[in-house]
Amino acid sequence: MKSLTFIRNKSLLVAVTAALAVPVALAGDPPPQYAASCGACHAVGVAGAPATGDVDAWAPRLEKGMDALVASVRNGLNAMPPGGLCNSCSDEDYAALITYMATAQ
Numbered sequence: 001m002k003s004l005t006f007i008r009n010k011s012l013l014v015a016v017t018a019a020l021a022v023p024v025a026l027a028g029d030p031p032p033q034y035a036a037s038c039g040a041c042h043a044v045g046v047a048g049a050p051a052t053g054d055v056d057a058w059a060p061r062l063e064k065g066m067d068a069l070v071a072s073v074r075n076g077l078n079a080m081p082p083g084g085l086c087n088s089c090s091d092e093d094y095a096a097l098i099t100y101m102a103t104a105q
């Protein structure tokens, strides 16, 4: 009887833990730098910027390869200023931001 109670409690704990883990695992959370930098233009596609979540707009960009896209952000591209308003971003940060923006939200 006692061990049955233990098993029930344990499976409840597993269920609660799994439920709590879901929001953390959601893919749609933007990287921390997004709102103050890239999002200013890419959220709605200012001046021809491929809009966040617009997979079709990003597809031809992604064909250039991630290294080329990171270089575009570092150097600037037409209306996009060098660094894309995030001068403290590393190349890995840029890659994460690009992947976020190029993914359907």
Ligand code: HEC
Pocket: 037, 038, 039, 040, 041, 042, 046, 047, 048, 049, 050, 061, 064, 068, 069, 070, 072, 073, 077, 078, 079, 080, 081, 083, 084, 085, 086, 089, 094, 097, 098
């Ligand atoms: C001031 C507005 C602005 C900001 C801020 C901005 N972008 Fe852009 N971005 C643009 C525009 C406009 C384009 C389209 C440029 C073109 O092809 O003429 C663009 C294009 C791009 C491209 C495609 C480059 C290519 O080679 O095709 C990438 C990748 C990109 N942005 C990433 C970012 C990232 C990452 C950030 C944040 C760190 C960012 N952008 C911030 C305006 C902006």
